[in-house]
Amino acid sequence: MENARRTQSVLTARRAGLVGCTTCGRVHARQAVTCRRCGSRLASRDTGSLQRVWAWLFAGMIAYIPANLYPMLVTSTFGKTQQNTIVGGVIELFDHGSWGVALIVFVASVLIPIGKFIAIAYLAVSARSAVVIRGHGRQHLYEVVEFIGRWSMIDVFVVAILAALVQLDFVATVHPGIAAASFALSVAFTMISAQNFDPRLLWDAYEADDT
Amino acid sequence: MTRIVMLAATAAVLMIAAIFFPFLELQVGGLSRKSSVFDAITAFSASGMLPLSIAVAALIVVLPFARLVAIAYALGPMALGWHPAPQAARAFRWAEATRPWAMAEIFIVGVAVALVKITGLAKVTPGPAFWAFAALVLVTVLKDSFMCRLTVWKTLEERSRS
Numbered sequence A: 001m002e003n004a005r006r007t008q009s010v011l012t013a014r015r016a017g018l019v020g021c022t023t024c025g026r027v028h029a030r031q032a033v034t035c036r037r038c039g040s041r042l043a044s045r046d047t048g049s050l051q052r053v054w055a056w057l058f059a060g061m062i063a064y065i066p067a068n069l070y071p072m073l074v075t076s077t078f079g080k081t082q083q084n085t086i087v088g089g090v091i092e093l094f095d096h097g098s099w100g101v102a103l104i105v106f107v108a109s110v111l112i113p114i115g116k117f118i119a120i121a122y123l124a125v126s127a128r129s130a131v132v133i134r135g136h137g138r139q140h141l142y143e144v145v146e147f148i149g150r151w152s153m154i155d156v157f158v159v160a161i162l163a164a165l166v167q168l169d170f171v172a173t174v175h176p177g178i179a180a181a182s183f184a185l186s187v188a189f190t191m192i193s194a195q196n197f198d199p200r201l202l203w204d205a206y207e208a209d210d211t
Numbered sequence B: 001m002t003r004i005v006m007l008a009a010t011a012a013v014l015m016i017a018a019i020f021f022p023f024l025e026l027q028v029g030g031l032s033r034k035s036s037v038f039d040a041i042t043a044f045s046a047s048g049m050l051p052l053s054i055a056v057a058a059l060i061v062v063l064p065f066a067r068l069v070a071i072a073y074a075l076g077p078m079a080l081g082w083h084p085a086p087q088a089a090r091a092f093r094w095a096e097a098t099r100p101w102a103m104a105e106i107f108i109v110g111v112a113v114a115l116v117k118i119t120g121l122a123k124v125t126p127g128p129a130f131w132a133f134a135a136l137v138l139v140t141v142l143k144d145s146f147m148c149r150l151t152v153w154k155t156l157e158e159r160s161r162s
């Protein structure tokens, strides 16, 4: 285990003068531009990656602000109108005693988005350095972020379903609020941000330390 | 390979059923209302959020369906032992690239949450489309777990060369 930190010089594709396809895994000579197997574009490292990650991440963060300030749902029952923000909706579910569902909504619309902002920013900042969390840890973090981000869309779908279903004229009607749109945008932007991240960057720092 | 194609075909049929049959039925006193998935999609456009409506439609219906077609197109001929169809690689690459954006399974969880939210208000009964949609999600998850993309790419390449 003592050698675990400094592995016996791992041969990376880049050092071997090769480039791997991120879509299908086929390996090509360094000069290849498109993959012969699947037709994807090839690049040993995606050089513009971090810039795009930051741009989409900021767009996502900005869209997340109105998503929390404006109402997500506008409910009217017997003429009374009530507006609910994301957090307001969670609190209401909690009051009703639906703990489990309150938790799902809270995790999907608050914890995951904010956790994602932090995780992506951390990966982007630390990409080129060998920091506290070693390569494997950060690779896992990246995979988790990519997998979990889409689940934030739950709340948007909930609003859509409620608005479609609860249209009982006078008794009760539900309309979606502006927050639904900005929340959906926020989730989409952060997903794009995560997809633009080139995880190979995480490993480059180690390549430098064992040569 | 055959199994994946079968599952993709099953999912496509379920999808069609899921869209047009009533999805949920809501009852309050004497009033009742049936909604289909289609209504959920148009819900946003009624409130002046047409772009969001289109996005929801794309995420829960159009993309998942198009992916199924693309996968069946790319893998179908191979399952029968034929040469891959022209552009099969492109179709499969597209299906892979859009995978994170096909959110049918997330929609189902959303339905569950929505049901809990209105149980206090009204009685809700899931319609036939609800079960079709739930089955669809199950089939899609199964299909994705059977499918090894590296094997698919390898086979695609070998078959198209010979």
Ligand SMILES: [Zn+2]
Residues within 6 Å of the ligand: A021, A022, A023, A024, A025, A026, A035, A036, A037, A038, A039, A040
């Ligand atoms: Zn490739």
